Amino acid sequence: MPFGCLTLGDRKDYNNPSEVTDKYDLGQIVKTEEFCEIFRAKDRNTLKMYTCKKFLKKDGRKVRKAAKNEITILKMVKHHNILQLVDTFETKKEYFLFVEIATGREVFDWILDQGYYSERDTSNVVRQVLEAVAYLHSLKVVHRNLKLENLVYFNRLKHSKIVISDFQLAKMENGLIKDPCGTPEYLAPEVVGRQRYGRPVDCWAIGVIIYILLSGNPPFYNDAEEEEYDNRDKSLFLKILSGDYEFDSPYWDDISDSAKNLVASLLEVDQDQRLTAQEAIGHEWISGNAASDKNIKDGVCAQIEKNFAKAKWKKAVRVTTLMKRLRAPEQGESGASSPTPGAAAGPLTSNSGPAPPTSAPGTASSSTEQASAKEQVPDTDTGVIQAPTVTAARDEEEAGERRNGQTPAQTLGDKTA
Structure with missing residues (x-):
């Protein structure tokens, strides 16, 4: 088949890492879980605090699958007794999930x-x-x-x-x-x-x-x-x-x-x-x-x-x-x-x-x-x-x-x- 007959797939439009840090101020790591790191994050405009979960793609297919699964489900869910997904970003190297933060007690x-x-x-x-x-x-x-x-x-x-x-x-x-x-x-x-x-x-x-x-x-x-x-x-x-x-x-x-x-x-x-x-x-x-x-x-x-x-x-x-x-x-x-x-x-x-x-x-x-x-x-x-x-x-x-x-x-x- 001549080269000119080949069609390339659509190029994926990733977020630039600066888009994440321009919108959110990421604090120190709160804890590390099996597939992700968890931060406290502040919205630079509203000053509201959120929980940020960062998944590193280089950590393997299981990590990437876990991130996609959690994003897919949280995007479906909207209920007053469930912490809501606020924002997501995908860069070439990471997934970022920003979720409501609960400040009350267990x-x-x-x-x-x-x-x-x-x-x-x-x-x-x-x-x-x-x-x-x-x-x-x-x-x-x-x-x-x-x-x-x-x-x-x-x-x-x-x-x-x-x-x-x-x-x-x-x-x-x-x-x-x-x-x-x-x-x-x-x-x-x-x-x-x-x-x-x-x-x-x-x-x-x-x-x-x-x-x-x-x-x-x-x-x-x-x-x-x-x-x-x-x-x-x-x-x-x-x-x-x-x-x-x-x-x-x-x-x-x-x-x-x-x-x-x-x-x-x-x-x-x-x-x-x-x-x-x-x-x-x-x-x-x-x-x-x-x-x-x-x-x-x-x-x-x-x-x-x-x-x-x-x-x-x-x-x-x-x-x-x-x-x-x-x-x-x-x-x-x-x-x-x-x-x-x-x-x-x-x-x-x-x-x-x-x-x-x-x-x-x-x-x-x-x-x-x-x-x-x-x-x-x-x-x-x-x-x-x-x-x-x-x-x-x-x-x-x-x-x-x-x-x-x-x-x-x-x-x-x-x-x-």
Whole structure:
């Protein structure tokens, strides 16, 4: 073909780096995450402060993909309980995202500072989160990393709204998702079990959040020493897979049946039976008057300080890097079941009350079934990092595994969204 017949593609119109610095004054790095650096930035004209995330293209395809994914999703999203994307720039070497900044406190800190704290306060927080998540789900966006440290008061005014931050793991639900990611204690059973999953994982995480806000305790935990990473997460994942949590005394003695019913409906092991965000908004504990106004601050704060003071949950994120061959449990094999969504809020459902340590709420407790569950979760390996990490796109992962002569089910390597 003669050279003159060739046509060149359109040249990409990149921003000049000076366009970024002409409009914004970038401060010092606040923190470094896996794929980006985070700055405080001031608009030179309005003097408003924003959060700036800078992604370096030279850091690889995963970084570029993570930046594009976050930009695409944040451009779609406009909700008063979600931190909004303000500006984006793409230079030849970088991506810049400018996002609203929340100047209020994390929910943990807010609770500890209150003189009075009740179910009704928790219900108000959760209602705002549910409204934002229902909105995301209407756009087929899955957040995938809902947790307490990503829920922040927008400012320090008395009646400040709650906002959801950190969309680094968010993903469009174009077909069900396969790549596991997130914070271990908030992972839904279908993620731990390596099943395909979607929007219900966010609803499970909200169930975990409510449980913590009402008791100060995590619903799923184990007693392994802090250094025993393998055993700790293996035990944690076993409990998540079977829905093994309790409304244990004395922490839940003063909590209403309606609150327990909502938690049980969100911590439903079967994702098809789990309450949706929109359904949860209609629950009487959220939209009605079922939330108690009794002061529960002392008990909740004591447990929060006991469980979270060492910052293993609050400030650091433990990310499972080698969930070796985690396999989805066969339906009916583990015998696990949970209360049916929409069950009456009065009498507690089968997993609404304390249960013996060896028995999962809402599940059969035979030794045969427990052995079956143990066989489903192999050894794990974890590390500690200082920021949420993103998992590798499964298609990239599977391609690499095939090149190495492995089937996709044989390994699970480093992750990115």
